Amino acid sequence: MVVCVQRTQVQAGPIKDQCMAAAGITAQDVANRHETDDPGHSVKCFFRCFLENIGIIADNQIIPGAFDRVLGHIVTAEAVERMEATCNMIKSETSHDESCEFAWQISECYEGVRLSDVKKGQRTRNHRG
Secondary structure: OEEEEOOEEEEHHHHHHHHHHHHOOOHHHHHOOOOOOOOOHHHHHHHHHHHHHOOOEEOOEEOOOHHHHHHOOOEOHHHHHHHHHHHOOOOOOOOHHHHHHHHHHHHHHHOOOOHHHEOOOHHHHHHOO
């Protein structure tokens, strides 16, 4: 997966690997995150690390326009508007523990993107592996 940040592209894979190592979790832990009501503090902190490093959040806040910068080349303008309107309403406390919960809530919100939101031409490219 390639994520676009400020007109440059970063490999999300190495960031994901780095954040999993920092949180002490595995790819399976991330994959299993929806199997329980609470995936655990480490999984939530993985998302904090990941969303910070791909440029979605900083200082416990969503960076204005981040969803468009990071995923706007993949999803429709309508999806960007919907996600920014919905997800930007989520606020965080300032504690470190709360920042992991905040990131988890943001990741859950962004997972609201539907396949129908993916721009034509991107569906095939993204699903080849």
